[in-house]
Amino acid sequence: MIMLKEKFFEQNGGLMLQQRQSSTEKGPIETTKIFTAKELEMATDNYHESRIIGEGGYGIVYKGIFPNNKVVAIKKSKFGAQIVPAEQIEQFINEVILLMQINHRNVVRLLGCCLETEVPLLVYEFITNGTLFQHIHNKGNESCSSLSWEMRLKIATETAGALAYLHCETNTPIVHRDIKTMNILLDENFIAKVSDFGTSRLIPMDEDQLSTLVQGTVGYLDPEYLQTSQLTEKSDVYSFGVVLGELLTGKRAFSFDKLNNVSQVLAMSLLSVKDNDQFNEFIDHKIFNDGNMEVIKEVVALTKRCLRIKGEDRPTMKEVAMELEGLRAMSKHSWTNVGDEESEHLLGEKHSINHNNYIGYDLECGSSGTTAMYDSMQTQLMLNPFDDGR
Secondary structure: OHHHHHHHHHHOOHHHHHHHHHOOOOOOOOOOEEOOHHHHHHHOOOOOHHHEEEEOOOEEEEEEEOOOOOEEEEEEEOOOHHHOOHHHHHHHHHHHHHHHHOOOOOEOOEEEEEOOOOOOEEEEEOOOOOEHHHHHHOOOOOOOOOOOHHHHHHHHHHHHHHHHHHHHOOOOOEEOOOOOHHHEEEOOOOOEEEOOOOOOEEOOOOOOOEEOOOOOOOOOOOHHHHHHOEEOHHHHHHHHHHHHHHHHHOOOOEEEEOOOOEEEEHHHHHHOOOOHHHHHHOOOHHHOOOOOHHHHHHHHHHHHHHOOOOHHHOOOHHHHHHHHHHHHHHHHHHHHHOOHHHHHHHHOOHHHOOOOHHHHOOHHHOOHHHHOOOHHHHHHHHHOOOOOOO
């Protein structure tokens, strides 16, 4: 049994993890708790299907409960140890290394791992309130709330702050590479927690970009990264722009109408709007009456800057976070100053707005400057299934 555990430890990247820990230059990495296989089996009732709380491209997430009633989330790789490709092991160890370096209230915390089992396991803090995707899009689920504009702006600000931290304040800049509403978890106080670092990449300080196999989720992929395979922090900025679009519109990043054989990409629809006033027809009707429209318009403008085709034209995540912080402060101070007449003026002819007009947009509605750039994206949409995330 000891020999078998040692074999699994090596197959699951234990030696690679030890090597990377020992080669860390800037201070010691906090030692990760090593859980035993028996501990995690008991915590998950032998990985019973009733304990599954999410599933992504790289693993299944189980709810675990320890004898002291501490609740955790346990991520189990989908690949058996005998067939794990080298890149999969590297991604797993990469996630461990990344999360051991991260200390931020808006990033899900890694508690430990288990490497003595056939399949490697990661143990995270348990986030109780589901994903941002569920709260925006699962309208028929009574357990999911209808997020107010104030709450949406708070979540956006917290997420932007976490990404700015990853890009600027870790020992080595970290690009998440799969920012989406399914990877933004919410706790019981609706505090945002960025999760799922399975495809993240470290970018050496002396390099501005990293050439890598394109990975991500349809609807959120940076078109420049899709074309060039050159990964930079600006790829996360683009994906975050899509998240802002979802918060503003209540629409999904990507949808496909099988009946009419039409695919709809939210980012393209947002870029097709030339005037902020036209954006009224896109805005989620739930935030019309409880949002400061001047602040909403500023967020619309910020969203479109994040979605610019060229990465160099987009703001940095630090700039985005600072702007959202300022808009959130402005929203709090000016909320009581917006009277009925001013609100009606900002909204325009609010009774004539058709919130269903968005459904009519298809891939041809972008400007000539954006349509060509997205040609390869259309192919990607057809080739790759939409990742369900957690």
